[in-house]
Amino acid sequence: MSQSQFFKNARVYRLTSGAADLFAAHDLDEHLAKFRFIGGTNLEMQSLGWAPPYEGHDSLIRRVGDAVLMVLRTSKKLLPTSVVNEVAKARAAEIEEQQGYKAGRKQMKEIKERVTDELLPKAFSVSRDTRVLFDLARGFLVIDAASSAKADEVIGWLSKTFDQFPLENLYVATSPAQAMTGWLAEDEAPANFSIDQDTELRASGESGAAIRYVKHSIDAEDVGRHIQSGKQCTRLAMTWADRISFVLDEGLNIKRIAPLDVLKEGEGSGIDKNDDERRDSDLALFAGEFGKLMAELIAALGGEKDLSGMGSQPTA
Structure with missing residues (x-):
């Protein structure tokens, strides 16, 4: 695909x-x-x-x-504040010369508003x-x-x-940071997942000291020392079912999603399809595969948290 x-x-x-x-x-x-x-x-x-x-x-x-x-x-519209300020400053200088004194705060605000209105159509x-x-x-x-x-x-x-x-x-029983830290500490990913060569461990508190592994093999002993010092995993590259690679972060957000070769094998099979049929087929495939990934990931994080009776409010 x-x-x-x-x-x-x-x-x-x-x-x-x-x-x-x-x-x-x-x-x-x-x-x-x-x-x-x-x-x-x-x-x-x-x-x-x-x-x-x-x-x-x-x-x-x-x-x-x-x-x-x-x-x-x-x-x-692309209208940088620096451009507005520069034009407003020149305009204020002209007004100062005319009226004999500097523009006050209220007048400068009005000048900037007029300059913005003048520049917006050209932005x-x-x-x-x-x-x-x-x-x-x-x-x-x-x-x-x-x-x-x-x-x-x-x-x-x-x-x-x-x-x-x-x-x-969407809330899960185990926080992603806690779960990812555990997977690294035990050097074992949950069922149907594997850990890839990209991770970040970050200390809590004001220091926020972080260690990042980028396209680098993760040494279990080295990671263990960082975990023992109080750092938690806040970002972890993983692969699901040898089909999709991605990066999970501490907020349960999925980034750098990429289908692997097993999902691309059928890409040429739709050569006789029109564009709409190909796009529909790809949409159905993505929805199905990603839906399965999320279901297994949620299960690996202890399932969804039961918020009944806690006054959970809809986002929209």
Whole structure:
């Protein structure tokens, strides 16, 4: 399969009851159109909205079985503060010469606001697409984002698009840092996983001293000494079932996701398929394989934590 069809990163959340019914709605495309990306005006620093998941299509949603794909597009104007300040400073100097005294704080603020309004129409825009997978079979929401800020952007827009979107944070019984530290200390990965040559151990407290192994064999004795000194594993490269390699961090975020050769063997088998069929096939394959990976990873972390009665609030 094409590696580009795999998400590069994954921030995973738990879909609660009602998600399947939401995506079964016949007027969903019509509803999403109200929140479609249309681009901002010349005076907007940022604009966002849903964009078609497949190029060449108008639909804002693509469903293959229980896998639903959506894309949030964000466009931002590139207008550095340093440029605004430089132009505002020159403008303030002109005003000072005219009025005979320096501009005060309030006047400088007004000058900067006017300069920003003048420069925005001339500023370049950059767009970014963030893919969002709804695994309705397993109840996962997966956001292809490396940073929490990008994930929060998606969740915020979901909340705006769907009132009371059925979503919660995903909690596990054993913290990833504790589990990863244990796997390294015992030099043994959980069933169906293997440990690769990339890890980070970090001390708690103010020092935050860290040891990183990058493309380097991990020596069990050396790691053991760091663990005994109080460091915990906060980042660990792993492989699941000889099919997918990834990096797990202390926040249960999955990074650097990559399919291995066993998943690429069938890449040429779809040569007679059209683009849509190939993309649908790849979407179904990613959803299925990643869903299995997450299910086994959650099990290796002691299963999901039972938060019943603890007042868990949905994320969106």
